[in-house]
Amino acid sequence: MSEPEEMNGPAATAAEVEAGQAGSILIVDDEPGVLSALRRLLRRTRYEVHTAESGAAALELLEAHSIDLVISDMRMPHMSGAEFLARVQQRWPDTVRLLLTGYADIGSVVSAINEGGVHHYLHKPWDDQDLLLTVRRSLEQHALRQEAARLTELTRSQNEQLKQFNATLEAQVKARTEEISQTVMFLEKAEEELKRNFTAMLKVCANMIEMRCGALGGQSTRVADLARRLALASGMSVYEAQEIYFAGLLLGIGKLALPDAVVQKSIDKFTPPESRCYYQHPLHAQMALMPVGNLQPVGVLIRHQHERYDGRGTPSGLSGADIPVGARILSIARDYEGLQSGALLGKVVSDPQIVSIFRAQSGLRYDPLLVESFLKLLNEKLTGDNDHVCIETARLKPGMRLADDLRTPKGVLLMTRSSVLEAHHIAQIRRFEESEDARFSVYIARDNPVVADRTAECSADTGVDGVQRVRVTGA
Known part of the structure; x- marks a missing residue:
């Protein structure tokens, strides 16, 4: 039998409403008087009350309704309270179970607790306030357990979602990182290719200059290579050495503006007018390179390639450290190539003679420190x-x-x-x-x-x- 209690009794107190005391209660007892008394007692509350006169009827009610708390008598025909509560524990473990007994037999209470998982037991006759307090606290604990379970499930669900999100985010970050790495690698390769092509174009220009001036093939490249090695051996950075290398390749670009009679004659045979004309080629080179921003520093080095360490050079008469170090290096590499090829003195000069010439001109035409570095480098290359x-x-x-x-x-x-x-x-x-x-x-x-x-x-x-x-x- 089910008798939902109508809310026609005294209104629930503010404390009960605030505490959220609403819940569903099932009372099981084979004595109608007991059921009636408990209904009247619980009428003042906000609980939904169901009643049953046997364990079997109570089980049917549990199948049909959501019950939060069960109050069961201990001694009932056909199915004892302990047996009924044991079934409730098995089928609806979250439902709170209270035992109402009129017997002082401790064995019956122990059996109900062990078999039915009873949360609390009450004596007949009961104290109204004690029973109401017990019901309220039991339902509060039930609500807290449900809320804890809900929050636990919510946390688990959110953790799973967060885990999936993190996995997705990690995959996206990894994919983006790989994409950026590929882009960087592509740009680096493109930059390297651009540098190679730029250097190749400068070599082509140097080759055209040599063809125009009748110089030995590869002369500019040999000057550039030697100047770069000397720059690195002197402690200059790779970037500075590369700039000197470019200057070495384009060292003679200003000669394109000279007459054939001048460019095809060795320096030692120049007349004074031819000499003045010849030494204008570094200025022509600087002007020719001026439109290219990256080659303007190269033009400065080429301009000062004929300065002397003692200040008696051209075109500005600079001396010592006032001469750009790149220009000082270029003058050594240029003259070494000129001596070996015969372009400088009209005849090929042997290596021992070259060493003697550089030592004699150290401090006059060439930087003494650079001369020592050059001779050491030359010796290493000859024996390497x-x-x-x-x-x-x-x-x-x-x-x-x-x-x-x-x-x-x-x-x-x-x-x-x-x-x-x-x-x-x-x-x-x-x-x-x-x-x-x-x-x-x-x-x-x-x-x-x-x-x-x-x-x-x-x-x-x-x-x-x-x-x-x-x-x-x-x-």
Whole structure:
């Protein structure tokens, strides 16, 4: 039997409303008088009250309604209170269970607690206030447990959502990081390619200058290489050394404005007017490079390449530390190349004689400290081990890396140092070699695996930059 209690009794107190005392109660007792008395007692509360006269009827009510608290008599026919509460515990473990007994037999109470999981027990006859207080506290604890379970589930759910969000965010960050890394890598490669192309263009310009002025092929590159090594050996930064390298490549660009009669004559044979005309070429170079912002510092170094350490040079008569250090380095590299090639004195000068000339001019024409660094560097290069080998074009293979610029016997630049050969490069080189009717000297880095297979006889010679090279003379 179910008798929901109407809210027609005294209104719930403010404290009860504030405390949220609403709940659903099931009273089970085989005595109608007891059920009636308990209904009247609970009428003053906000609880929804159901009653049942047996355990079986109570179980049916529990199936049909959501019950928060059960008050059961201990001694009932067919199903005892302990047995009924045990079933309630099994089927509806969250429901609060109270035992109402008129017996003082402690064994019955223990059995109900053990079998039915009773939260509290009350004696018959009961004290109204004690019963109401017990019911209220039991329902409060029930509500707190439910709220704790709800919050626990909510926390678990939110933690799971947060975990998924973090995983998604981590994947997005990883993907974005990889995307940025790829972009940076692409930009770095593009920058490296741009630098290589820029350097290659400067070498092409230097090659055109040499062709115009009748200089030996690769002369500007050798001056530039030597100047860069001397700059690094003197403690300058890579950036500063690179700037000096560019100046070395373009050292003679101002000579394009000179008459043929001047550029094709050695310096030692100049007449006074020709000498004055010749030494104007650094100024022409600076003006020619002025439109290119990145090459303006290079133009300054080229302008002062003929200054002397003792102040008797041109065009500004600077001396000592007032001369840009890059210009001081360029003058040493330029004159060394000129002495070795014969362009400076009209004849080739041997290395021992070159060393004597630089020592004699130390402190006069050249910076003494740079001269010492240069002579030390020159000695190391003359006695050092080779890191490259010269092979015939027939033995070239894709993937080989050039250890030096590739030039025709006439000095025309075909490919720059550090370029990696591809199949179409090799085919083009062989066609050029056939059209020129001459054998090309191709210098390949020794770290290429194919270089280890030496099937040709080689002879060694020392280049104008002091680096010993290996030339293939036969296969």
